[in-house]
Amino acid sequence: MDWDHLRFFGELARNGSMAAAARRLGVEHTTVSRRVQVLEKQLGAVLFERDGSQWRLTEAGRQLLTVFDAMQSAVDGLERSPLAQAASSDGPAGLVRVGATEGFGTQLLAPELARLTRRYPLLSIDLLALPRLLHLSRREADIVISLERPKRGTVVVTKLADYRLYLYGQREYLARHPLVARTEDLRHHSFVHYVDDLLFTRELQLLDTLYRPERFALRSTSITAQYEAVRAGAGLAVLPAFLADRDPVLSRVLPEQACFTRTFWMSMPVESRQIPRIAATWAFLRDAVHGMRAQLCP
Numbered sequence: 110m111d112w113d114h115l116r117f118f119g120e121l122a123r124n125g126s127m128a129a130a131a132r133r134l135g136v137e138h139t140t141v142s143r144r145v146q147v148l149e150k151q152l153g154a155v156l157f158e159r160d161g162s163q164w165r166l167t168e169a170g171r172q173l174l175t176v177f178d179a180m181q182s183a184v185d186g187l188e189r190s191p192l193a194q195a196a197s198s199d200g201p202a203g204l205v206r207v208g209a210t211e212g213f214g215t216q217l218l219a220p221e222l223a224r225l226t227r228r229y230p231l232l233s234i235d236l237l238a239l240p241r242l243l244h245l246s247r248r249e250a251d252i253v254i255s256l257e258r259p260k261r262g263t264v265v266v267t268k269l270a271d272y273r274l275y276l277y278g279q280r281e282y283l284a285r286h287p288l289v290a291r292t293e294d295l296r297h298h299s300f301v302h303y304v305d306d307l308l309f310t311r312e313l314q315l316l317d318t319l320y321r322p323e324r325f326a327l328r329s330t331s332i333t334a335q336y337e338a339v340r341a342g343a344g345l346a347v348l349p350a351f352l353a354d355r356d357p358v359l360s361r362v363l364p365e366q367a368c369f370t371r372t373f374w375m376s377m378p379v380e381s382r383q384i385p386r387i388a389a390t391w392a393f394l395r396d397a398v399h400g401m402r403a404q405l406c407p
Contacts, residue, residue: 117144118156119177122170123247125163133249182380201386202231207394208250212332212352213272213373214238217404218254221397225390232386240330241309245378251387252394256312258374265382269373270398272405274315276367277353280360282342289362292320299326299344301335315347315369351404370406373398 120130121141131138149156156170166174209218215238222234235250243249246262253259259266278298283289287297300322303313307330316322326344329335332352339346340358347369353359361367375394381387398405 114144114148114151115173115177115180117141118148118170118173119181120248121145121157121164122166122174122177124249125165127164128162200229200231201389202229203386204233204235205252205386205390206235206237206250207252207254207390208237208239208243209254210256210332210373211238211240212336212349213254215333216352217398217401218394221394224397225393229389232389234390240332245376251381252375252377252391254373254375254394256310256371256373258372259376263379264376265379266374266376267395269375269395270402270405271370271372273350273407274347274369274371275350275353275364276319276345276362277339277348277359278345278362279340279342279358281358282344283360283362292363292366295320295322295345295363299324301325301327301329301338301344301346303335304328304330312371318369319347319363319367350407351401354404354407 117130117134117140120133121127124130124133127138127141130141134141145156152169152173154169155167156173157164158167159165207214207218207222214236218238219236222236226232226234237243237250242255242257243253245253245259245264254269258268287294289295289298300316302316302322302325305328308314327335327338329338332348335346336348336352338344339348339353340356345362347367348359375391377387377391382391
């Protein structure tokens with residue numbers, strides 16, 4: 110039996126979605142489907158039942174998943190063994206998948222992780238900078254940086270850093286509109302914000318604590334899109350200081366009242382802390398973000 114077939118089966122079982130499994134594996138969804146079909150033919154059993162876009166395990170599939178998990182644990186144990194560590198004397202090797210919020214991942218982590226791969230040429234990084242929660246339990250990532258501290262699962266968690274957000278507007282926009290000297294003055298302005306029913310964490314429900322606009326000029330699930338809309342003069346928005354402070358066309362609005370502090374938490378499965386490539390990436394991220402404190406909390 111081809112181990113790769115089992116790997117494709119495991120991803121589909123964990124994600125329950127052909128598209129999500131394909132993204133995780135970096136292939137077309139037709140490849141995942143073909144691999145699973147070959148495995149079912151080899152075993153003589155149906156492993157999944159399809160329910161709309163969801164793929165649910167049959168009883169045979171659940172039995173195979175138990176076997177697959179045991180095999181995966183054995184592989185992880187081998188990677189942690191002295192023999193494997195001795196073989197990687199050139200430094201950590203293999204793939205590490207890091208999940209992070211979109212703005213933090215694209216603006217600050219990407220260049221740092223590029224530096225890490227230059228340090229360790231045999232190490233590969235998948236950076237998942239997404240405006241949604243990533244789940245360690247589903248094996249969507251090896252390390253997750255989130256705005257909420259994980260409360261469930263057998264995971265290692267550390268507080269990575271605090272960061273600040275402020276209300277910003279484009280300088281030309283602010284010059285054309287009434288001066289904002291107090292929160293009541295915000296009624297004269299347009300706003301850019303998240304799409305409320307698609308907001309992936311309550312930690313980003315910031316604007317409501319300051320002012321509740323009657324309407325929004327633009328809403329987006331993407332903090333990058335919000336940033337670009339504010340730069341284009343669409344209105345005011347709460348943005349991370351590490352993203353907006355370095356842009357000369359933007360200016361803080363009500364910096365005393367409209368100042369918010371949030372926290373980045375870093376987590377990984379307990380069993381991963383002895384895997385050299387994951388442990389090295391964890392330590393690097395911890396140290397790199399520690400050096401970003403001035404950018405994160407200005």
